[in-house]
Amino acid sequence: MKPIEFQCHVKSFKKLTPTVFETAFETHQPLPFDAGQFISVVIPGAGPNGRDLRRAYSIASPPEAKEIELCVKIVEDGPGTQYLYRLRPGDHARAIAPYGSFVFEDKPGRNVCFVATGTGIAPFRSMALSRKFQENPPALGYCLLGVRTEDEILYADTFGAMPRMKFVAAVSQAGPNWNGFRGRVTDYLKGVGSDFPWLETEYYLCGHGGMINEVKALLLEKGVGKESVHQEIYYK
Numbered sequence: 180m181k182p183i184e185f186q187c188h189v190k191s192f193k194k195l196t197p198t199v200f201e202t203a204f205e206t207h208q209p210l211p212f213d214a215g216q217f218i219s220v221v222i223p224g225a226g227p228n229g230r231d232l233r234r235a236y237s238i239a240s241p242p243e244a245k246e247i248e249l250c251v252k253i254v255e256d257g258p259g260t261q262y263l264y265r266l267r268p269g270d271h272a273r274a275i276a277p278y279g280s281f282v283f284e285d286k287p288g289r290n291v292c293f294v295a296t297g298t299g300i301a302p303f304r305s306m307a308l309s310r311k312f313q314e315n316p317p318a319l320g321y322c323l324l325g326v327r328t329e330d331e332i333l334y335a336d337t338f339g340a341m342p343r344m345k346f347v348a349a350v351s352q353a354g355p356n357w358n359g360f361r362g363r364v365t366d367y368l369k370g371v372g373s374d375f376p377w378l379e380t381e382y383y384l385c386g387h388g389g390m391i392n393e394v395k396a397l398l399l400e401k402g403v404g405k406e407s408v409h410q411e412i413y414y415k
């Protein structure tokens with residue numbers, strides 16, 4: 180669908196972790212999109228000479244949901260995140276959407292492996308909760324999330340409750356009480372057993388560019404074809 184400019188208003192705001200918040204918007208007209216796509220939020224007057232700026236955010240809610248949910252990492256002095264962080268229920272905003280080709284493709288017989296750093300998990304929440312995914316779930320699903328500390332883990336309940344979905348939080352600087360995996364998502368993937376279905380899986384990678392490049396290199400080493408690797412880089 181061709182992107183359209185639309186008005187929306189905030190329905191809810193909540194902190195998900197100490198540095199990530201979720202804002203739900205109701206759009207003033209229907210917004211059809213595919214799970215995995217993003218919206219471009221207009222940041223009024225924040226650009227040079229008071230011009231508007233735009234920032235991209237993956238839609239974290241499924242296409243069938245009434246509200247559009249965004250999952251945003253707070254960036255200190257970042258105009259986009261500071262603007263969104265200040266919005267409260269009833270406030271209005273402008274955005275343009277849908278954008279992007281990082282969408283879930285239903286491939287019968289294939290497993291799915293989502294790999295994210297931080298808020299890079301947002302499009303995977305949309306994909307996994309979408310009707311398309313729920314009606315034809317992959318035989319096996321993996322959701323690997325890389326964060327620095329355990330209090331930054333996102334959507335563990337959503338992915339943890341899904342049948343045939345293995346959710347792993349890879350925590351690189353975990354505290355002494357963390358019983359889960361310590362290290363980065365790349366370390367986790369390097370250590371999986373020989374029964375990991377490397378060649379029978381579609382890979383979706385999202386978030387930090389460094390992680391995406393490292394995971395891609397590992398996948399190619401394992402013989403995974405480029406056509407099975409899908410990516411969305413948030414920042415380098």
Ligand SMILES: Cc1cc2nc3c(=O)[nH]c(=O)nc-3n(C[C@H](O)[C@H](O)[C@H](O)COP(=O)(O)OP(=O)(O)OC[C@H]3O[C@@H](n4cnc5c(N)ncnc54)[C@H](O)[C@@H]3O)c2cc1C
Binds near residue numbers: 259413
């Ligand atoms: C297609 C696409 C989808 C995106 N979806 C999301 C999303 O769903 N949630 C989200 O939080 N961000 C997302 N981003 C990043 C987002 O567009 C902004 O770059 C980010 O919010 C920072 O904007 P800012 O104006 O606050 O700060 P800026 O001043 O523009 O950015 C400052 C720096 O913040 C760092 N940064 C940017 N994004 C992140 C991040 N997610 N986590 C940690 N550090 C970051 C980078 O080093 C960047 O150079 C997405 C980016 C793209 C390209």
